[in-house]
Amino acid sequence: MKRQLVELAHARSGDKGDTANVGLIAKKAKDYPLLVKQVTAARVARHFRGMITGPVERFELPNLHALNFLLHGALDGGGTISLKTDAQGKVFSTALLRMEIEVKR
Amino acid sequence: MSARPATVRVAGGQGFWGDWLEAPYRQVTGGPVDYLMMDYLAEVTMSILQKQKSRDATRGYATDFVDQMERILPTLVERGIKVTANAGGVNPRACAMAVADVARRLGLARKLTIGVVSGDDLLGRLDGLIARGHDLQNLDTGRPLHDVRDRVLSANVYLGAAPVVEALQRGAQVVITGRVTDTGLTLGPLMHAFGWPRDAWDRIAAGTVAGHIIECGAQASGGNCLSDWKTIPNLAAVGYPIVEARADGTFDLIKHPGTGGRIDVAGVTEQLVYEMGDPRGYITPDGVADFTTIQLSQVGKDRVRVSGVRGKPATDKLKVSIAYFYGYKAIGTLVYAWPDALEKARAADRILRQRLDALGLKFEAILSEFVGANATHGPLALQDIDAAAIPEVQLRVGVRSPDKAAVDRFTREIAPLILNGPPSVTGFAGGRPKPEEVVAYWPALIDKKMVEPSVELIEA
Numbered sequence: 001m002k003r004q005l006v007e008l009a010h011a012r013s014g015d016k017g018d019t020a021n022v023g024l025i026a027k028k029a030k031d032y033p034l035l036v037k038q039v040t041a042a043r044v045a046r047h048f049r050g051m052i053t054g055p056v057e058r059f060e061l062p063n064l065h066a067l068n069f070l071l072h073g074a075l076d077g078g079g080t081i082s083l084k085t086d087a088q089g090k091v092f093s094t095a096l097l098r099m100e101i102e103v104k105r
Numbered sequence: 106m107s108a109r110p111a112t113v114r115v116a117g118g119q120g121f122w123g124d125w126l127e128a129p130y131r132q133v134t135g136g137p138v139d140y141l142m143m144d145y146l147a148e149v150t151m152s153i154l155q156k157q158k159s160r161d162a163t164r165g166y167a168t169d170f171v172d173q174m175e176r177i178l179p180t181l182v183e184r185g186i187k188v189t190a191n192a193g194g195v196n197p198r199a200c201a202m203a204v205a206d207v208a209r210r211l212g213l214a215r216k217l218t219i220g221v222v223s224g225d226d227l228l229g230r231l232d233g234l235i236a237r238g239h240d241l242q243n244l245d246t247g248r249p250l251h252d253v254r255d256r257v258l259s260a261n262v263y264l265g266a267a268p269v270v271e272a273l274q275r276g277a278q279v280v281i282t283g284r285v286t287d288t289g290l291t292l293g294p295l296m297h298a299f300g301w302p303r304d305a306w307d308r309i310a311a312g313t314v315a316g317h318i319i320e321c322g323a324q325a326s327g328g329n330c331l332s333d334w335k336t337i338p339n340l341a342a343v344g345y346p347i348v349e350a351r352a353d354g355t356f357d358l359i360k361h362p363g364t365g366g367r368i369d370v371a372g373v374t375e376q377l378v379y380e381m382g383d384p385r386g387y388i389t390p391d392g393v394a395d396f397t398t399i400q401l402s403q404v405g406k407d408r409v410r411v412s413g414v415r416g417k418p419a420t421d422k423l424k425v426s427i428a429y430f431y432g433y434k435a436i437g438t439l440v441y442a443w444p445d446a447l448e449k450a451r452a453a454d455r456i457l458r459q460r461l462d463a464l465g466l467k468f469e470a471i472l473s474e475f476v477g478a479n480a481t482h483g484p485l486a487l488q489d490i491d492a493a494a495i496p497e498v499q500l501r502v503g504v505r506s507p508d509k510a511a512v513d514r515f516t517r518e519i520a521p522l523i524l525n526g527p528p529s530v531t532g533f534a535g536g537r538p539k540p541e542e543v544v545a546y547w548p549a550l551i552d553k554k555m556v557e558p559s560v561e562l563i564e565a
Binding site: 011018050 | 397398486543
């Protein structure tokens with residue numbers, strides 16, 4: 001069945017220039033492999049289609065049961081240049097938590 | 106040399122210039138601490154301070170810091186608590202003189218030694234560096250600084266912990282720096298207190314991780330924490346985080362007893378991934394930390410142990426943060442009410458854009474957001490809801506241009522929409538938006554050997 005990431009994970013995001021990062025953290029260690037398998041860089045790039053202009057990179061932190069995503073071209077130039085409300089990418093975190101993944105019953 | 110302590114406590118006091126004014130006082134009075142670390146500098150801050158200094162040579166630092174010192178200096182002196190702060194901005198010496206004045210006024214003359222760390226300011230050296238072949242390429246675009254040289258407002262290299270350690274070793278109780286890394290303000294005290302050598306890469310990495318965790322203040326102790334946020338107790342009296350470190354590089358994250366907030370593995374993990382790039386290579390002037398080696402465990406209530414941190418040698422480069430004038434921007438807003446709030450706001454946006462077009466105004470960017478509908482989550486937010494039922498929407502339109510006149514004309518096109526655009530509109534009490542100067546940020550690298558940090562001591 002499908003479950004929304006917000007039920008399985010929490011997240012925090014920030015910025016570096018025009019790149020937003022999203023750290024996605026499994027609430028329970030046992031769910032981390034599910035995130036690794038399904039929340040791929042390609043899937044995240046599709047999720048944020050229309051919101052970012054560059055590629056998505058993914059890094060694994062198994063020690064923290066976390067994935068780190070870099071969303072390039074997410075911030076309309078970033079920092080002081082950006083016209084966005086979320087110029088510093090603070091809430092890309094919860095936008096990712098809207099994604100649904102497949103979970104065995 | 107005095108005996109090494111078993112543990113050293115470094116308290117986070119400010120996560121940015123503008124953070125909670127109560128936090129430093131609470132950190133130094135709420136329980137035992139050895140050091141108070143305060144971070145004041147964001148990238149844009151340096152250019153603002155440089156502008157202030159160009160108008161008045163005695164300015165160019167974080168003035169709030171001096172007010173904080175006035176409040177806590179008696180406690181610092183009485184308890185022997187040391188301070189590291191990058192409040193010096195582009196004028197750390199003037200900041201130190203202001204703190205020395207405060208100390209004398211408080212009757213602490215000859216009781217306070219202030220360390221001043223400088224050498225980070227490259228603004229006066231840029232042409233010489235460029236002439237000698239350091240073209241300070243933009244790390245994102247690869248362009249040489251020459252492209253924007255005549256618009257540069259500030260240029261500061263990120264110094265590491267080394268000059269902070271030197272200031273402490275020479276007896277400074279308050280260390281005021283220019284552009285020292287946030288993490289260096291925590292690592293420096295640990296290197297000094299435990300006598301860590303500069304090539305103890307694992308311990309350097311551990312101290313860097315400690316600094317990363319507390320550099321954003323309460324973001325490590327329950328603030329802005331998504332994990333079970335509704336159950337985080339008493340954020341009104343949130344306790345800011347404290348690193349309790351041991352000589353082997355392991356440390357506990359704690360906060361003072363009786364304070365609000367929460368220190369747990371989930372919250373510390375959130376702060377660890379904040380502003381994270383490649384977790385295997387967190388690069389600072391002091392070394393490279395591998396965040397995939399960090400082990401966290403909850404060893405008590407509001408106590409998280411951090412261990413296992415591995416590091417690698419420092420690179421031979423330093424990062425330079427350059428600010429330059431980019432152009433102008435302005436943001437205008439109007440609020441539309443139910444029924445059809447979003448549809449009305451969208452109609453107003455279309456009309457506004459038609460008028461800007463008809464005026465022949467050229468912008469580098471026009472961005473329209475509908476706050477209440479899609480400003481934070483974009484198209485993802487509108488997938489599963491009945492858009493017509495949204496009770497209210499703020500239309501928020503921003504423009505950016507090198508042409509100030511175009512931006513200025515834009516600011517005059519918002520208010521007319523109240524009477525000559527779609528209905529049920531309000532929220533214009535703030536008046537016409539103001540064009541703002543945009544200062545952009547140019548990240549670059551420079552060879553470490555080109556930079557010589559300097560440390561000066563000032564007696565109050």
